[in-house]
Amino acid sequence: MKHLPHKTIERLSQYRRALLLCLEKGKTHIYSHEIAKIQHITSVQVRRDLMLIGYTGTLRKGYNVKELIDLIGNIIDSEEGIKVAIIGMGNLGRALINYFAGKRSKLRIVAGFDTNPDKIGNTMSGVPCYSIEQLKEVVAAEDIKVGIMTVPADYAVDTADLLVKAGIKGILNYTPKPVNVPEGVYLEEYDMITTLEKVAFYVKLQETD
Amino acid sequence: MKHLPHKTIERLSQYRRALLLCLEKGKTHIYSHEIAKIQHITSVQVRRDLMLIGYTGTLRKGYNVKELIDLIGNIIDSEEGIKVAIIGMGNLGRALINYFAGKRSKLRIVAGFDTNPDKIGNTMSGVPCYSIEQLKEVVAAEDIKVGIMTVPADYAVDTADLLVKAGIKGILNYTPKPVNVPEGVYLEEYDMITTLEKVAFYVKLQETD
DNA sequence: TTAACAATGTTAAATTTTTAACACTTTTAC
DNA sequence: GTAAAAGTGTTAAAAATTTAACATTGTTAA
Ligand SMILES: NC(=O)c1ccc[n+]([C@@H]2O[C@H](COP(=O)([O-])OP(=O)(O)OC[C@H]3O[C@@H](n4cnc5c(N)ncnc54)[C@H](O)[C@@H]3O)[C@@H](O)[C@H]2O)c1
Ligand SMILES: NC(=O)c1ccc[n+]([C@@H]2O[C@H](COP(=O)([O-])OP(=O)(O)OC[C@H]3O[C@@H](n4cnc5c(N)ncnc54)[C@H](O)[C@@H]3O)[C@@H](O)[C@H]2O)c1
Numbered sequence: 053m054k055h056l057p058h059k060t061i062e063r064l065s066q067y068r069r070a071l072l073l074c075l076e077k078g079k080t081h082i083y084s085h086e087i088a089k090i091q092h093i094t095s096v097q098v099r100r101d102l103m104l105i106g107y108t109g110t111l112r113k114g115y116n117v118k119e120l121i122d123l124i125g126n127i128i129d130s131e132e133g134i135k136v137a138i139i140g141m142g143n144l145g146r147a148l149i150n151y152f153a154g155k156r157s158k159l160r161i162v163a164g165f166d167t168n169p170d171k172i173g174n175t176m177s178g179v180p181c182y183s184i185e186q187l188k189e190v191v192a193a194e195d196i197k198v199g200i201m202t203v204p205a206d207y208a209v210d211t212a213d214l215l216v217k218a219g220i221k222g223i224l225n226y227t228p229k230p231v232n233v234p235e236g237v238y239l240e241e242y243d244m245i246t247t248l249e250k251v252a253f254y255v256k257l258q259e260t261d
Numbered sequence: 262m263k264h265l266p267h268k269t270i271e272r273l274s275q276y277r278r279a280l281l282l283c284l285e286k287g288k289t290h291i292y293s294h295e296i297a298k299i300q301h302i303t304s305v306q307v308r309r310d311l312m313l314i315g316y317t318g319t320l321r322k323g324y325n326v327k328e329l330i331d332l333i334g335n336i337i338d339s340e341e342g343i344k345v346a347i348i349g350m351g352n353l354g355r356a357l358i359n360y361f362a363g364k365r366s367k368l369r370i371v372a373g374f375d376t377n378p379d380k381i382g383n384t385m386s387g388v389p390c391y392s393i394e395q396l397k398e399v400v401a402a403e404d405i406k407v408g409i410m411t412v413p414a415d416y417a418v419d420t421a422d423l424l425v426k427a428g429i430k431g432i433l434n435y436t437p438k439p440v441n442v443p444e445g446v447y448l449e450e451y452d453m454i455t456t457l458e459k460v461a462f463y464v465k466l467q468e469t470d
Numbered sequence: 471t472t473a474a475c476a477a478t479g480t481t482a483a484a485t486t487t488t489t490a491a492c493a494c495t496t497t498t499a500c
Numbered sequence: 501g502t503a504a505a506a507g508t509g510t511t512a513a514a515a516a517t518t519t520a521a522c523a524t525t526g527t528t529a530a
Contacts, residue, residue: 058459059517065458069437083477090439092448095477096519103479111526112477128458130465136457143356148453150352159454159461197464198457222464224457228278230299238463239301240456244357245368247449248345248407248433249274249337250267252368254447255406255431256339268487292507304507305489312509321496321507 060101061128066091067098068124071117083114129158135196137220139211140203141166141181144226148200153177159198163190184214191218198222205229269310270337275300276307277333280326292323338367344405346429348420349412350375350390353435357409362386368407372399393423400427407431414438 056064070090074082084102085095102108102115107123109115138145141164152161164181166172172183182190190196199215201208205227212231215223222238225231233239265273279299283291293311294304311317311324316332318324347354350373361370373390375381381392391399399405408424410417414436421440424432431447434440442448 057517061459061462062455065455066452069452069454070439073438085477089441092439092441092450094519097517099478100480100518109478111479111524113526114477128462130461134461134464136461143352143359147352147356151453155454157454159457198460200457221467222460224460229282230279230301232298232301236467238460238467240460241301242451242456243275243278244360245278245364245366246271246274247451248368248409250270251407251431251433251447251449252339252343252345253270253337255343258430258445258447266487294507303489306487308509309488318508319496320494320509323507 056104056127060104063091063093063097063101064105064124064128067101068121068128071121071124075117075121080117081110081114082117082120084109086114125158133158133160134198135160135162135194136198136200137161137163137165137187137191137196138179138200138202139165139184139187139215140201140207141168141171141176142202142204145200145202146176148202149177149179153179161200162194163196165190184211187214188218191220196220198224201225201227201231203227265313265336269313272300272302272306272310273314273333273337276310277330277337280330280333284326284330289326290319290323291326291329293318295323334367342367342369343407344369344371344403345407345409346370346372346374346396346400346405347388347409347411348374348393348396348424349410349416350377350380350385351411351413354409354411355385357411358386358388362388370409371403372405374399393420396423397427400429405429407433410434410436410440412436 067087070087071082084098087098088095105123105127107115107120136159138148138161145164149161149164161179164176164179165184165187166181167184171181174181197220199220201211201223203211208225208227208229209231212223212225212233216233216237220237223233225239225241228243228245230241276296279296280291293307296307297304314332314336316324316329345368347357347370354373358370358373370388373385373388374393374396375390376393380390383390406429408429410420410432412420417434417436417438418440421432421434421442425442425446429446432442434448434450437452437454439450
């Protein structure tokens with residue numbers, strides 16, 4: 053398999069999530085148009101993505117849910133799993149940890165970091181909270197590859213630097229402050245305000261025409 | 262101005278956020294390559310976006326920060342502002358409300374809704390929490406246009422239906438369960454897991470080549 | 471049995487988005 | 501005073517992404 057488009061990677065992750073729900077409901081097969089409906093895209097898009105990963109369904113019966121879940125896993129997961137840390141155990145950090153707790157996945161949040169002495173030493177939904185001072189040490193010891201940043205915006209840049217120095221390979225930045233990382237570290241940033249402003253814009257647009 | 266590309270809308274929102282920070286620092290002018298650096302894109306991209314909205318900077322001095330902020334506001338904001346509600350005042354809902362509190366913006370979170378009697382009647386960072394039973398009534402009374410869904414996943418579909426029935430025009434769904442809305446309601450969905458799995462995928466990819 | 475149907479898989483076209491190329495204009499340096 | 505440098509603005513090209521078109525093939529039903 054060659055390079056999968058970025059967008060396809062995102063959709064594969066989403067397909068899998070939808071498929072897992074279907075599996076729970078006891079569904080064994082699914083059509084491309086059913087997946088499409090769930091994801092608000094077209095069935096052609098789905099078939100094209102599956103073509104790219106070389107999966108072929110059964111004519112007239114659709115795709116085997118279990119097989120497809122496994123195949124997507126082979127593609128996007130790392131075999132050994134990837135360990136994740138959360139930096140900043142506040143409201144958002146807590147929301148993310150809760151959300152993950154209980155999910156069986158190749159991605160595991162294994163550590164949290166904070167500067168607040170009241171939080172350091174506790175665990176939250178099974179995730180231990182360390183001092184930010186211990187970052188490098190714990191990242192190395194646990195072989196943590198990915199860091200999720202949920203610190204106050206003013207600490208975003210410094211925190212990113214710390215993560216890079218600690219040897220983290222991927223950063224997901226939820227603060228509204230863009231940060232910089234060197235070559236070799238994959239960075240993804242998300243700010244809710246952008247999304248909300250986009251929704252508001254299209255609501256306005258819809259009203260004025 | 263004709264149709265602005267979706268991606269441009271997103272970037273304009275991001276530019277503005279970056280520009281507001283620059284303004285705070287007392288910067289009056291900014292070059293396209295400076296904006297580009299912050300947003301991890303190219304300066305051509307920035308200039309092209311600004312061309313699309315018809316803004317022209319000063320040769321050799323770059324763009325006037327204040328003017329540009331205002332212009333972006335004229336394009337993406339609604340004049341009267343847009344009111345927003347949060348459905349589900351849990352960890353994530355609280356994080357979002359805190360995040361918004363204090364931000365002066367055309368987008369205002371004016372109401373929260375929950376089913377938990379302990380929460381109903383309280384306020385959180387100045388946002389009153391109503392019973393979900395009152396949704397339709399409050400949405401109508403306040404003229405709320407956008408709803409942010411942060412309820413447990415199992416209630417996502419029902420909540421979306423309630424929002425639509427209440428007359429909401431835009432929904433931002435933060436639960437991991439995709440929902441459906443009729444024509445005329447703008448829907449945006451975001452799931453952290455997709456983003457995290459994407460980061461993990463590219464980390465893995467980088468390691469294997 | 472055979473025609474109509476309903477699904478997949480794939481190639482080609484269309485659209486959207488990004489990047490490159492370059493003309494133009496101040497400012498700076500000598 | 502002139503050449504070089506460093507910006508912007510715009511058109512054209514390239515790349516990425518989505519959509520359309522359609523060939524193919526089991527399945528169903530008359
Ligand atoms: N992307 C989004 O959609 C979104 C939504 C809400 C909030 N946010 C952002 O996420 C961040 C966290 O928001 P929150 O509501 O959880 O804030 P919070 O104040 O509840 O939590 C921040 C936590 O970080 C800790 N902290 C402070 N400095 C630190 C440091 N240097 N290193 C490690 N930990 C440190 C604090 O002790 C606290 O526990 C903020 O930047 C906020 O703007 C983003
Ligand atoms: N998109 C993301 O990145 C992300 C991250 C974390 C959590 N989540 C999702 O966000 C949602 C909320 O997460 P959380 O950690 O805040 O959960 P939570 O349990 O802390 O909060 C849920 C809140 O919704 C309320 N509620 C329950 N049923 C309701 C109903 N029918 N109507 C209105 N309110 C109702 C509960 O009383 C509670 O206050 C979950 O679906 C979770 O999976 C998404």
